Amino acid sequence: MQIDPYGVWSDIQAIKKNSPLIHNITNYVVMEHTANSLLAIGASPVMAHALEEVADMTMLANSLVLNIGTLSPLWIQGMMLALKAANSKGIPVVFDPVGVGATPYRTQAAQSILNQNPVTVIRGNASEIVSLNENQVVSKGVDSLINSSDYQEQAKILAVKNECVVWMSGQTDVITDGHSSNLVHNGHPLMCKVTGMGCTATAITGAFLAINKNPLLGCTHAALLMGIAGEIAAEKCHGPGSFKLAFIDTLYTLTLDEIEGRLRVETL
């Protein structure tokens, strides 16, 4: 698999051109930031969670984003209905198991979603990925306690088990289908000082899956966009407050030249 700046750029152009509708069932904390990130790259976000309409909305969408950050029983039921609808129509699905491992309810909810119907991509930090595999690591809130490079194997195990692509975020991002893996080295520590950057990565993955038929490639392109935009924003800002808006600005203004100058990816 060839990962190069032109492939990333081509996907970004396709998102701008087609403006795919991304149905997000996500947490309260990050809704605005993820909606603005999707708009900035040219996608069209919609948020809807009521049992009464969630399947109908998914059927209109080009991809589905599920995020359990502020889960509750009705929202999990809504996710189940949306996931079933997405599967029935072949709509790609990204799943973000926020905070899995922190509480039994959260772990159980994530497992019941994954056991019900396949997802296209799981994106989480290392402690969340390991928790999905082993059910034994307690995460410290939504932060990763584990150095992701030590845990590449765990990402592969989860990918094989769920027959999906796994994107494990960390200092190095691991994107794998269990057989091929890409390591993305772009990014900046300030990204951990703004809430919802992981959730934003998940939402943006939804946009890439909507226009790229290869989830491993689309997911890797999304990771590169996130990491490169994060680096540029970090250079322009004065702290995490101005970082957040510089990140959105950069998603909107990013050029092929900037991608070419910064892309750092390894294919294994």
Place this chain on the structure above:
Amino acid sequence: MQIDPYGVWSDIQAIKKNSPLIHNITNYVVMEHTANSLLAIGASPVMAHALEEVADMTMLANSLVLNIGTLSPLWIQGMMLALKAANSKGIPVVFDPVGVGATPYRTQAAQSILNQNPVTVIRGNASEIVSLNENQVVSKGVDSLINSSDYQEQAKILAVKNECVVWMSGQTDVITDGHSSNLVHNGHPLMCKVTGMGCTATAITGAFLAINKNPLLGCTHAALLMGIAGEIAAEKCHGPGSFKLAFIDTLYTLTLDEIEGRLRVETL
């Protein structure tokens, strides 16, 4: 009807002086941005949705803002109770039928709200307005698929049907009571790249209705404020991230001179 900068300015000064309390039952995505926009113009926002208090809160308010963006059954029930309370006390109401036409549940919820009690203003994009009239257009998320200038007639039909003012947003904003209409040409394309600018227009309308007894005039002033602030913010920003905050800054700092220099309105 005379629309001039002094009328807009006079309403803005009245909002700053009286700091009207605006009760918002709105969607999760835009709550913070609409609250900050209301604070920036000098109004006092409150958000409350529980069935147990929603009518009591409305009775304290100077206007009520209803927005179905992330609707669910309990929230719609809350909106019904608040609307009834507002009507019982003559408190003006703005209704934003976000995404109407996208799903049957959403369309049904909007219709049941409108059938129950009168509202003062309906604000939506062209596809939402047409959906309320015809129940047949499927919107692409919350984006308008229809050029609003082609659909002025639809705004008039809805205004007559509901005996209210309709503000149809788009490149040109149409504000009509079914008989007289004002066309506002201010605004900037970046406003479509930030989530919740339509919802913010709705919330700000609530503030104008609270201090201006003429809804057609108040609504037109609100549309001019939104459009002019959007133009100024677009000139100061580097993308949609910085646009969002420049917009709030501009709402706070806008001068009569800036309004005089930019106002572009037609009265039909």
Place this chain on the structure above:
Amino acid sequence: MQIDPYGVWSDIQAIKKNSPLIHNITNYVVMEHTANSLLAIGASPVMAHALEEVADMTMLANSLVLNIGTLSPLWIQGMMLALKAANSKGIPVVFDPVGVGATPYRTQAAQSILNQNPVTVIRGNASEIVSLNENQVVSKGVDSLINSSDYQEQAKILAVKNECVVWMSGQTDVITDGHSSNLVHNGHPLMCKVTGMGCTATAITGAFLAINKNPLLGCTHAALLMGIAGEIAAEKCHGPGSFKLAFIDTLYTLTLDEIEGRLRVETL
């Protein structure tokens, strides 16, 4: 009690070093801003409210933040379970009675929380504090109608009644355990033009309580951090939009020198 810049600084360093986990059950409007404020000072925020996990999450946390801004019955039940869990393990609790006095339901919910289990700190504006004492003042939304300096006595009464520390926000902040009181004179009027600055003060108090065993001192340090960061941000911004992000930036970059140059506190 000695309040000096070194004590404030020492607490800030301890938060950065220990990165305490702060469990927030708070309102929809301010979730993102409070999470970002906690991250900016080095704490680790988590938001979870489902009855099925709320106690488990609290047991993992170093402090608990309860805020009734957009309350509803299930959320209040969740707060009750979390509070009970926190008390069982000696985890400090901050309670923000947003809008108490505005509606009977809100007042009743706040009282039932306070009657159930002790809290470490109550933080509110003067009208909220007085409402908790007297049940008779109707607040204008969440804004304070009462000059806080006239109401120091009310803060003391509430502190004695609930055997806790009370932080009454206003132009002058009063922090008292009913016997000793500290008055913080730092702050800036723009802080009232951004939603959720009070809620952010509450959340940040959670971080200070997690690392400082003396709630009166920790709370006073939190008030000084808020006020000083607010002053610095006000000097850097162009309105409430840019204020909001400058405030987060300042939380992240604040130096001991800046604290020394600005701290204005009285011990009574």
